[in-house]
């Protein structure tokens with residue numbers, strides 16, 4: 001038997017592979033991205049990047065109706081975008097097994113909120129599975145496809161940052177190929193118009209009840225690893241804990257002697273099992289990150305809950321230590337406490353993330369910062385420009401929100417002067433296009449800046465419809481953003497290199513002053529996907545200490561005794577600092593050497 | 598046997614490879630192991646941390662909490678300092694002396710702490726601070742700084758020399774295997 005160390009996300013992909021999945025369509029989003037990237041490495045699976053999550057779920061649904069097993073993966077906020085098809089697919093059910101995988105981000109490691117996606121599963125009325133380590137990620141995936149086909153339902157696989165981005169040991173199995181289920185037209189099932197939808201809703205409720213009744217028989221894992229999906233681990237009866245997912249691990253570490261009901265399926269809840277467990281223990285606690293999803297339902301069953309959200313927060317991530325202290329248990333003093341009497345370090349300066357050396361976005365935000373432009377921003381690497389030293393972003397709400405909010409802002413302010421919407425290429429394709437159509441149709445005079453760095457940067461460089469490659473890394477047609485804008489009917493479309501800061505400044509001034517809608521596309525590939533010259537720059541004695549170069553926020557530029565310096569091993573030689581220097585005081589290190597010779 | 602190793606640094610410094618090597622060593626030796634990593638936004642020059650938990654029993658929580666780390670491997674001084682609260686009484690620190698100023702320091706809003714060396718020395722059971730960047734660059738690539746640090750830390754880890762060499766062979770691109778083996782051994786001598 002082969003064992004591997006696998007990221008939770010790799011294990012999900014492995015589970016899909018072993019389950020015979022044929023089609024995967026996803027949009028990237030931390031912490032879910034590596035599921036799709038890992039799936040793309042299996043030749044047997046067709047994998048694509050969709051332009052957004054709604055498209056991804058619809059493609060997966062089409063594949064399911066076409067008779068194969070399918071998967072769509074996304075981060076928590078992605079499920080909001082995909083909710084429209086998701087909620088109705090929950091009515092129609094499936095042909096080939098279909099799983100929607102959603103990864104929540106408790107603690108907001110890389111997200112704009114920490115929403116609890118279990119509610120989406122419950123709201124839609126589909127089973128929700130929640131694994132607790134990498135092995136379970138793989139095993140639960142396989143079970144999910146069996147449940148999906150047996151009960152004719154979409155299954156929601158719920159992960160979180162700590163599950164998706166932890167590695168653990170996984171026993172691999174073999175892929176089982178599945179016969180394609182022959183297509184049979186069935187409008188009663190797949191045409192969700194009112195008369196059918198009412199019946200489909202009844203069927204959906206019925207199957208959810210069946211799943212609840214039969215859940216006690218669901219087994220997960222193979223051979224020696226086989227276990228009930230929902231399982232009771234009876235120990236000391238004084239404390240009984242209902243938990244699921246990553247919290248199970250924290251509970252086992254903090255309270256190894258407690259009795260535990262580990263839920264592998266958090267919707268529908270096994271009500272009888274929970275009530276029986278509550279009978280077995282003296283005090284019942286519910287430990288779950290996020291909202292009181294389990295707790296409120298258990299209380300509503302009339303089962304007394306001794307401790308839940310009154311003990312533990314709805315914010316952020318949990319830990320074993322937090323649970324221990326919630327139960328009043330001592331923890332051993334750390335080295336620091338021993339040495340100083342204090343458990344914390346107060347004076348370590350924060351280290352906020354920042355745009356990379358050579359990042360094309362730096363040119364644009366240097367200019368916007370200089371012009372003190374109001375920037376309705378969006379989500380991507382470029383959101384980092386909201387931080388000092390550029391501080392050039394006023395709002396960030398959700399993907400695509402820049403364009404639409406700029407339009408509303410303009411209607412309120414009755415002008416669009418010195419105001420722009422800024423978003424990346426992937427974000428524009430995700431949900432910016434409809435907003436731009438709206439601006440054109442409703443006669444905005446605004447300016448939209450699209451940062452075309454030829455890649456989806458923030459989530460780790462996934463290809464997209466404008467990058468020229470597909471999810472498998474093969475050449476693919478690339479849509480041209482300027483042509484698209486012009487096709488909408490927009491007259492003023494400018495393409496420009498964001499490192500040409502002088503010209504960019506002129507263009508932004510001109511377009512924001514113009515009483516017409518304009519689109520500026522800044523074109524320069526992400527510094528991480530092109531080979532850099534790697535000839536470091538050097539600040540010479542012509543420097544007059546104006547410190548313009550420090551306003552671009554480059555990680556390679558630091559200050560030493562009042563003088564800006566360039567740290568050679570961090571400089572990629574992009575030359576942006578040379579372009580913003582008013583005194584021509586920055587050279588290439590190699591020119592200097594040759595000058596010296 | 599339980600070993601909790603915290604690997605800390607700045608996004609882009611190659612902390613992930615170090616943890617993957619440790620994970621595979623543990624797997625090959627039949628231990629249970631869990632790693633927990635940072636992906637996404639912080640990788641862009643923010644502070645990053647990887648938790649590595651190895652046990653001859655079962656690892657449950659993937660997180661190393663305050664006072665639980667047997668060892669901290671710091672790729673950057675301030676980061677080693679930031680994570681000092683996680684160190685167990687008597688724990689060991691292996692620290693690259695490189696300093697990377699975070700933006701608030703570059704902008705003059707706060708100072709880079711001056712007394713890090715003393716704090717580490719006063720707190721940890723043992724501290725080995727050295728210029729791992731310099732050794733890596735002498736070996737042919739500053740990217741090998743992760744393996745140099747692992748070499749230094751190997752004295753406190755339950756793995757044999759051949760096991761280290763094998764895991765490097767299996768997890769590093771063939772072209773860079775010799776460079777990394779060399780960097781590892783230089784780290785051991787540091």
Ligand SMILES: Cc1ncc(C[n+]2csc(CCOP(=O)(O)OP(=O)(O)O)c2C)c(N)n1
Pocket residue numbers: 027028029030075077078081379380381382399423424425426427428451453455456457458459
């Ligand atoms: C609905 C939704 N899906 C996915 C994400 C995750 N995400 C954040 S930014 C981003 C894309 C960024 O790419 P791009 O717009 O090209 O900008 P870049 O990072 O390359 O500068 C993604 C996928 C999200 N925040 N919201």
